[in-house]
Amino acid sequence: MLRLPDPKAVWGGTTVAVLAVLILLPIVLPSATLATEIVIFAMAALACNLLLGYGGLLSFGQGLFFGAGSYLASLAMIHGHLGLISALLVAIAAGAAIATAVGWLAIRRTGIYFVMLTLALAQMGYFLAYTLADWTGGDNGLLDVPRPPLALFGITLADLHGAGAYYAFVAALFFLVYIGARRVIDSPFGSTLVAIRENETRAAAVGFDTRHYKMLAFTLSGAVTALAGALYAMLINFVPLDNVAMQMSENIVIMTVIGGTGSLFGSLLGAGTFVLLGEILSAIWPRWPLLLGVGLILLVMFLRGGLWGGVESLLARRKEAAE
C-alpha cells in the first residue's frame, strides 16, 4: 500500500517559514541573482547540516562535491549537449558516487581523523581539477557554461535566461530538497543517524551497522551538494577552480554553523547571512574575511547554537517571562 506523507509532518515546523522566505527573498533583495545565490548556498549548507547537525559528522570536504557537480554538469552540457534536467541528474549521480567513495574511505576513522581525511580527500579533488586543465580549464576556470531551458521529453516548458525565472526554478528545487530532507530526518533512518551522533558505541551495540548509516548520509549529502554546485555553475555561466577549493568547503561549513546545526531552516538563515554580509562588506572593504574570522571566534564564544539557536533560546526566554 502506498503510504502518503502525513500533511502535518510536511507543513509543520519551519516549512511555512522556509516557503515564506523563498517567496520574499527576490522581493526584498535588490536582485534576483543575489537571491538565487543565497538559495543555492542554502542548499549546500542544508546538505552539510544533514551530516553535521543530525549525523554529528563534520565534513570539511563539501567543496569537493560542490565542485564536482559544477564541473560534471557543465562538461555534460558543453561536450555531451545534455539538457537541463539530464545535466542536473549527472551532477546528482556523480555527487552521490564521489561522496560514497570519500565516505567509504573517511568513515574508517572517527572524530578528528575523520575531519582531516575529508579535508585531505577534498584537496585531492582540487589538485585533480587543477591537473586536468584540458577539461576543467585549470586556474582559468571552465568558461561558457550554458543555462539550457527547462524541457521535458523535448518539450520546452520554460526559458530560464531571465534572472527571475531561474530564481523560481532554483527555489522550487530547494523546496523539494527541503521537503525531502525533512522526510529523511523524520524517518527511522534519521532517528538512527541521531542515535549514532549521540552515542555511536551504543547504536552499534543495539545492532545498527553504523558505518552503513553514516555512508548513506554521506551519499545523500554529496548528491544535494553537487546539485547546488551544478545550479551555481549555471547561475554564473562559469566554473572557477575556487568551486572545488578548500575555501569552498570552509565557507559551506561556516554557513551551516552560523545558521545553527540541527535545524534545516538554520541553513537558509546561515547562507543568507553569509552571502549578504559578503556582498555588502566586500563592496566596502575587500579584506572583509578578516571580520568573518572575528565573527567566527565570537560565535564560538557566545553563540554556539548559531543564529537559529539564538532565536530559539530568545523565544524560550520570552515564554518563560510570560509564564
Add this chain to the structure above:
Amino acid sequence: MLNLYLFQILNGLGLGMIYFLISVGLTIIFGLLNFVNFAHGAFFMLGCYLCYSLLAATGQFWLALFVGPLAVAALAWGAEKILIRRVYHLPHTFHILITVGVALILQEGAIIIWGPIGKSIPMPDVLQGVVIMGKFAYPKYRLFLILFSAVIGFLLWLLLERTRFGALVRAGSESTEMVSLLGADIYKLFSLTFALGVGLAGLAGVLSGPIRGAHPFMGPEVLGIAFVVVVIGGMGSFGGALVGGLLIGLVQSLMTTIWPEGASLMIYGAMAAVILLRPYGLFGRA
C-alpha cells in the same frame, strides 16, 4: 640520469624535513591538548613573511631564523592565553571553528601588511652557490636545510624525551588530569606546548621561505599536507611525523621529474593508498 634522481631524492629529504617540522608541531599540540589547530598553515605562512621582512630589513638570515619562529611562537602563546584555552572543554567542532577564524584573520592580516601578491625571498648570501661532491653539485641552501632541520629534530627529541618539560608533555598526553593532580601547572604547560608546536610551523615557514617564497594563500595547502602526514604517520607520534613527512616529501619530489603537473595530486594518492591498506596509518593503533 642517476644524478638527477639523487638530486630529487635530496630535494625530497629537504621538503620532507619541512613537512616533518610542520606536522610534528601539529602532533605535539594534539597529543597534549587534544586540540587540532586549523590555523597551523596560516602560522607557517606568517613564518614565510617574517623571513621576508626580517631579511629585507636587516639582511641577516641567522637573525631571521632565530627571531621569526620566536615571534610566531609568541603570537601563538598570546592567542592561546586569550582565545584557545577558553574552548578546550568544547567538542572538536568548536576547536576547528575558532582556529579557522584565527587562520582567516592571519591570512587577511598578511594581505593588509604585505599585499595580495606573493613575495619571493632571496637566498641568504652565506648559503648561496653549490656544494661539489665529486661529479655531483648540490645547492648549498638545500643541504643546509636538511642538516639544520635534522639538528632541530634531534633537539626536539631530546626536549621531549630527556627533560622535565618533555616528561610532563608525554605524561599529560596520557592523562592530563593525573599530571594536574600531581601539582604541575597544567595551563602553563598547555600554553608552552601550543607555542612550541606553532613555533615549529613558523620555523618551517622561515626555512622554506628562500625556496618557495611567501604567499598569503599558502596556508590551506600546507594544512592539507600536514593532515596527510599525520593521517599516514599517526597523530601524536614523533616517529610517525618524521617518516610520514619524509615519505610525502620524497613522493612529491620524485613525481616532479616523472609527472610535474601531478606531483601535488600524488601526495593525496599516497595517502589514500595508505588509508586503504592501513586505516590507522603506518604506526597507528586501533
